[in-house]
Amino acid sequence: MNNYNTPAYSSARPIEIELIRSMAHKPLTTKQNNQLDELLRSPADSRDAFIMKPAADWLQTPNDSQDATATLFGDFWYRGELCIMFADTNVGKSILAVQIGDSLSRGEPIPGFGAAGKPEKVLYFDFELSAAQFRKRYSSDIHGNYNFGPGFTRLVFNPDADGARKFGSYADYLNNAIENVLITSGARILIIDNITCLRSGTEAAASAVNLMSKLQAIKHRYGLSILVLAHTPKRNPAKPISRNDLQGSKMLINFADSAFAIGESQTSAGMRYLKQIKQRSGSQVYGYDNVCLCRMIKPYNFLHFEFTTHDTETAHLLHYTEQHRKATEDRITQLHSQGHTLRAIAAEMGISYVTVFRLVKRLERELFSQSVIARNEAIST
Known part of the structure; x- marks a missing residue:
């Protein structure tokens, strides 16, 4: 074989790589330049490690995703985000999560947090409440059961399931199970209550991080919006809430696009406040100087948050007198x-x-x- 006639590259390389390499030897023809431009602008193969497009092309919004930056829950949670909501035990995380899921499934916004939209399918993975506890919150002797919309679906663990043994880790099993339900339901909004319950054994932190990583992956794959609930360890009520109050915050919050917390007012009994902790899609509207105040009420058969006004976080911290x-x-x-x-x-x-x-x-x-x-x-x- 004549080595001088052998190409210095493998024919297995993509054509765009071959064209770029050819530029080192001689200028490309007009046809080749046009061909290279078209290749660089065309969608990447799903098997490629990177998606490469000119920066200007990333600014173009497809016609079918013009609402990609729409809010799902005010400035706290935007469409297409993996968001974390965290708080101490018994502060109302699950109550607010169900309220958000119900509003999205009806296409009726919570007053003060977003505009009306089309009803959507919402999957609510409830790893906290029993059926009896859930029924108590959303029914009454006088008014009967609350009328949830058909798009709101609650899922709980199946105690008879035995598929976990087929996977390398419990986190892999959960990820696969969530993805299967996602495909069969066609839902694009997930609420997971809560990630703390999915931790097990001595690898608790690693499991939570692994699950968050997988959630980010399926979020991008299917175009999801995901709200994950998490606990805070016992905290000093005299100090403002920060990302350090989230269990495993240094690892978990890095996987989140946004995060917000529910605080318990120390100066007004029964009052709660919502505070933004991390945001990427929007700006910080509800920071320490403008937290959103609310109370939990159940006037009929639906336990929910009623939003009242705004205040500084300092006014609701424990004052060390x-x-x-x-x-x-x-x-x-x-x-x-x-x-x-x-x-x-x-x-x-x-x-x-x-x-x-x-x-x-x-x-x-x-x-x-x-x-x-x-x-x-x-x-x-």
Whole structure:
């Protein structure tokens, strides 16, 4: 074989790569230039690792996706996003999630959060409530059952399912199961309540991260909008909510397009507030200086959030007054005298271990000083 006649490239390379390589040897003809431009502008093969288009082409909006930046829940959740909503236990995450899903399935926006649209299919994966608990929230003895729209579907774990053993990990099994339901239902809006319940064993954090990664993948594959609910660990109610309050925040929030939190007002009983934590599609409307206030109500047979007004987050944080300081010290002293460990006290009080340790040591020193003074007084008399 004549090596000089052998091409310096493999014929298996894509034609656009061959044309670009040819440019190093001689200028392309007009026909070849036109051919290269067309190839670079054409859709990429689904097997390719990258989708390559001129930057200007990325700014063109297809006619069938002009609502791609439409809001699903005000500025908190946009269409096409993987969004995280997080809060402490019993603050109302599931209540708000069902309210959002119901509004989207009806095409009727929650007052103050978006415009009316067409009814959509919504899949609500409920890993929190039993059937009895769900029924209690959305029915009453007087008004009967709430009339959910036909597009709102609730899914729960099947206790008899045994397909997990066929997969390498539980996260892979869940991802496959979610994708199967997605394909058969044709839904494009998913609500998962909540990711904490999907964690298992010593690989809990890794499972959650793996699931979030897979959710991002199927979001892009099927053009989904996904709302994931998550818990916060015990937090200090005197401090503003931040991304650090989300369990596994350093890993999980990186996979989210947006995130918002529900806070519990410390100054008005029963009041909640919504605060944006991360946003990409829109701007920060509900930050620390403009949180959205709301209350949970059930006037008939539908437990939901009623949105009232806006305020600063500071106005609804726990203010550390002298009275509160004394009450905190008394409670810590009581728990310590009952034999609770310092870490258990810190968890119950929602304050750091170091704070409890220092306070206990200071109280012990004060108690010792008082006993010495009392003993000296007794001796002197």
